[in-house]
Amino acid sequence: xxxxxxxxxxxxxxxxxxxxxxxxxxxxxxxxxxxxxxxxxxxxxxxxxxxxxxxxxxxxxxxxxxxxxxxxxxxxxxxxxxxxxxxxxxxxxxxxxxxxxxxxxxxxxxxxx
Numbered sequence: 001x002x003x004x005x006x007x008x009x010x011x012x013x014x015x016x017x018x019x020x021x022x023x024x025x026x027x028x029x030x031x032x033x034x035x036x037x038x039x040x041x042x043x044x045x046x047x048x049x050x051x052x053x054x055x056x057x058x059x060x061x062x063x064x065x066x067x068x069x070x071x072x073x074x075x076x077x078x079x080x081x082x083x084x085x086x087x088x089x090x091x092x093x094x095x096x097x098x099x100x101x102x103x104x105x106x107x108x109x110x111x112x113x
Contacts, residue, residue: 061106068099 055063075092082089 061103061110064099064103064106068096068103071096071099 055066058066071092075089075096078086078089078092
């Protein structure tokens with residue numbers, strides 16, 4: 001599984017990079033933000049609603065799965081926002097890998113029961 005991750009990681013990183021138009025040097029239209037003249041610009045906040053089923057009610061395997069998926073989402077978000085070589089992104093990658101390994105150990109332990 002680690003080999004697959006090592007193969008897919010560069011592809012994920014390359015897929016998140018932004019390219020520029022070689023002729024004009026500008027970002028493609030799909031990557032440029034839409035600006036509406038006269039519109040108010042305001043930072044918006046997104047509130048996250050807690051899932052109905054709390055982590056305390058889950059089995060250890062389900063809890064580990066949710067944790068590693070959340071860590072993965074965080075890593076991918078940081079990868080897109082900050083780039084692949086920031087300290088924060090690398091720490092998120094290490095956190096995701098650690099949580100994924102814990103999940104894999106629990107899966108193997110459940111199979112061996």
